[in-house]
Amino acid sequence: MLPSPVSDYLDRLEDGRAQPLVLLLDARDRVIESWGDAGALGLPPPQPGHAIDALEFIADLGASGNERLDCVDPGTGHAVDIHALPQAEGHRYVILLSAERERQLRAQVQQQANETRLLYQRQQKLVDRLVETRSELELRRRESEDALRVKGEFLASVSHEFRTPLTSVIGYADWLTSAMSDNEPARRQARAIARAGQHMVTLVDNILEEAKLENTEATVNADRVELLQLAEDLSAIMAPLAADKGVAFAAFLEPQDVPPVVLDEMRVRQILINLLGNAVKFTEDGFVQLTLSWVNGQLHAEVADSGPGIAEGDRQKIFSAFKRLEGAHRRGGAGLGLHITLRLVKLLGGSIGLDSTPGEGSRFHVRLPAPEAKEAAPDNPGSSGRLLIAEDDPDVIQLMDLFLSRAGFTLEFANDGREAIARLREGQHDLIILDLNMPVLGGIGAIEAIREAGYTGPAVAVTGATLDEERMRAIDAGFDAFVAKPVRMPELIATLRDLLKMQ
Amino acid sequence: MDAITRKVCIVGDFAVGKTSTIARFVHNVFSEKYLTTVGVKIDTRTLSLADGTDLKLVIWDIAGTDRFSAVEFSYLRGATGYLVVADGTRPHTVDVARRLIGEAGERYGEVPRVFLVNKADLEDDWDVSDETLAGLSGSGEQVFVTSAKTGANVDEAIRALAEMIGPQAA
Numbered sequence: 001m002l003p004s005p006v007s008d009y010l011d012r013l014e015d016g017r018a019q020p021l022v023l024l025l026d027a028r029d030r031v032i033e034s035w036g037d038a039g040a041l042g043l044p045p046p047q048p049g050h051a052i053d054a055l056e057f058i059a060d061l062g063a064s065g066n067e068r069l070d071c072v073d074p075g076t077g078h079a080v081d082i083h084a085l086p087q088a089e090g091h092r093y094v095i096l097l098s099a100e101r102e103r104q105l106r107a108q109v110q111q112q113a114n115e116t117r118l119l120y121q122r123q124q125k126l127v128d129r130l131v132e133t134r135s136e137l138e139l140r141r142r143e144s145e146d147a148l149r150v151k152g153e154f155l156a157s158v159s160h161e162f163r164t165p166l167t168s169v170i171g172y173a174d175w176l177t178s179a180m181s182d183n184e185p186a187r188r189q190a191r192a193i194a195r196a197g198q199h200m201v202t203l204v205d206n207i208l209e210e211a212k213l214e215n216t217e218a219t220v221n222a223d224r225v226e227l228l229q230l231a232e233d234l235s236a237i238m239a240p241l242a243a244d245k246g247v248a249f250a251a252f253l254e255p256q257d258v259p260p261v262v263l264d265e266m267r268v269r270q271i272l273i274n275l276l277g278n279a280v281k282f283t284e285d286g287f288v289q290l291t292l293s294w295v296n297g298q299l300h301a302e303v304a305d306s307g308p309g310i311a312e313g314d315r316q317k318i319f320s321a322f323k324r325l326e327g328a329h330r331r332g333g334a335g336l337g338l339h340i341t342l343r344l345v346k347l348l349g350g351s352i353g354l355d356s357t358p359g360e361g362s363r364f365h366v367r368l369p370a371p372e373a374k375e376a377a378p379d380n381p382g383s384s385g386r387l388l389i390a391e392d393d394p395d396v397i398q399l400m401d402l403f404l405s406r407a408g409f410t411l412e413f414a415n416d417g418r419e420a421i422a423r424l425r426e427g428q429h430d431l432i433i434l435d436l437n438m439p440v441l442g443g444i445g446a447i448e449a450i451r452e453a454g455y456t457g458p459a460v461a462v463t464g465a466t467l468d469e470e471r472m473r474a475i476d477a478g479f480d481a482f483v484a485k486p487v488r489m490p491e492l493i494a495t496l497r498d499l500l501k502m503q
Numbered sequence: 504m505d506a507i508t509r510k511v512c513i514v515g516d517f518a519v520g521k522t523s524t525i526a527r528f529v530h531n532v533f534s535e536k537y538l539t540t541v542g543v544k545i546d547t548r549t550l551s552l553a554d555g556t557d558l559k560l561v562i563w564d565i566a567g568t569d570r571f572s573a574v575e576f577s578y579l580r581g582a583t584g585y586l587v588v589a590d591g592t593r594p595h596t597v598d599v600a601r602r603l604i605g606e607a608g609e610r611y612g613e614v615p616r617v618f619l620v621n622k623a624d625l626e627d628d629w630d631v632s633d634e635t636l637a638g639l640s641g642s643g644e645q646v647f648v649t650s651a652k653t654g655a656n657v658d659e660a661i662r663a664l665a666e667m668i669g670p671q672a673a
Contacts, residue, residue: 056508056547056561057510057563069577069578070542070575071543072544073542075544079541099542103542118537
């Protein structure tokens with residue numbers, strides 16, 4: 001039978017539960033009397049005159065009136081609701097009601113809800129990370145594009161720095177070769193200088209082309225090309241290199257009377273120079289042979305050699321950038337030639353194939369279709385005119401003087417764009433040639449001013465930078481033609497005559 | 504001499520590792536399984552303080568805030584110290600902990616406390632910045648980066664609180 005204050009209290013509880021444990025404690029929390037089953041709540045049997053250690057934490061409970069603590073696990077693994085009813089002389093009734101069932105029910109629901117929230121938070125975090133990663137990737141992509149652009153500009157600038165002096169090296173070597181027709185040893189030495197210069201031009205071209213193909217939407221240029229001239233030019237470059245190694249070199253055009261065709265000449269030259277250069281480089285004895293033919297509007301080019309050949313398993317590898325086969329390292333080069341060749345062939349819409357027998361030799365065959373055709377006009381070597389040339393490099397000035405004067409042009413030189421503008425005002429000129437990269441005022445700024453002043457004659461841009469954007473910028477600014485350094489004098493002369501003929 | 508007894512409450516958002524921290528401190532055990540706490544669970548451990556005093560900590564492990572209930576602040580009444588816990592992989596739990604401190608202060612005044620940023624073992628998932636930790640320290644909190652899983656800094660944090668509340672009772 002519970003004491004009446006306790007039974008009255010329990011009667012008033014809305015959630016009154018059966019089988020409470022009731023303790024009457026003195027002012028020092030020692031048990032005076034107890035009712036109910038302590039063991040059912042996981043507590044030891046109350047000992048009159050002793051405190052219950054597990055309930056030490058309720059020392060202050062009920063100090064200021066009836067008080068309760070809900071859902072407490074006093075370390076027994078069994079949750080209880082604890083009610084304290086203060087009595088006279090510091091005594092208290094402490095009622096413990098099992099809350100285990102309610103705890104388990106709440107725990108079940110709460111656990112599920114909390115796990116769901118944790119899952120949601122983790123998901124949210126992953127989404128946040130994904131968004132962050134995407135924006136980082138976007139940033140990296142932009143940085144990478146910037147880096148590529150800077151690299152391209154750097155290469156273009158370096159290329160310019162190389163091309164300007166190479167114009168002098170190759171030009172003067174050519175000049176010496178023809179000027180010293182009666183001195184064979186000197187001619188050979190001059191040819192050696194030209195060859196070394198040409199080798200450097202090939203390297204610069206390859207590196208620059210790689211940068212262009214990486215960076216830009218490369219465009220195809222349609223030039224009028226004399227295939228016989230092309231074959232002769234390539235022979236002039238390659239035959240001495242082959243001869244130095246005791247390798248026979250031959251170039252054929254089939255048939256010999258092909259009329260001028262339309263091709264991206266610079267790139268075709270680069271493709272063939274790369275293939276021929278490799279053939280000469282790797283062939284120790286025997287022959288290297290170039291055969292050009294024009295079949296159904298396509299250039300067929302075949303480069304055959306009696307070199308070491310290329311094993312079946314290596315045939316894909318040789319077209320990769322910076323990949324070089326065993327033994328290739330001691331032969332020099334950057335490992336870019338065939339990689340760029342393949343990319344150029346693709347750019348021109350052509351195809352390249354390889355037949356090879358190790359130990360016997362290789363045969364590269366290239367098919368290149370003509371780009372958008374333009375009418376090939378007959379050449380007129382007799383025309384000439386008054387030229388104004390703005391160029392800051394004295395060696396190039398002298399070289400142009402040598403070749404262009406001999407070709408019948410009347411020349412006037414200016415050292416920069418501003419001087420060119422002044423001279424143009426003073427005299428009559430049929431054509432102007434402006435270097436794009438000059439001190440005081442460069443070619444672009446000069447041509448803009450010149451066009452604005454009313455000059456309508458033809459203008460040719462000369463530059464060491466050969467990026468397509470540079471070319472487009474020059475044409476947009478008012479130039480009619482674009483010639484890359486090192487300037488090949490026959491090419492320049494042909495361009496000048498073409499332009500003057502249109503007048 | 505009998506140990507001095509002090510009531511300490513451990514508070515924080517749900518699933519920050521309050522129960523695991525106490526299990527590590529009192530029983531030196533850890534379980535990977537997350538079990539939500541309902542109501543409050545009492546545990547005790549006696550420590551020897553630096554001055555040789557024995558201090559019995561009666562630790563009230565109070566259910567974290569969840570979608571069904573706010574923290575039952577009446578459990579905090581009479582506490583002499585708080586262990587405030589946040590989860591280093593969930594930065595918002597630092598804000599929840601700060602809010603709890605503020606509300607407890609409004610009800611019961613300032614009480615000595617230490618701040619535990621738990622789950623230091625989850626390095627790849629760690630998301631509380633050094634700036635946040637510095638901000639906590641700068642605002643006067645004694646901050647411990649802890650791991651209930653490895654036990655890292657758990658004893659140190661609770662002993663630091665014990666030293667703060669022990670001498671007052673002597």
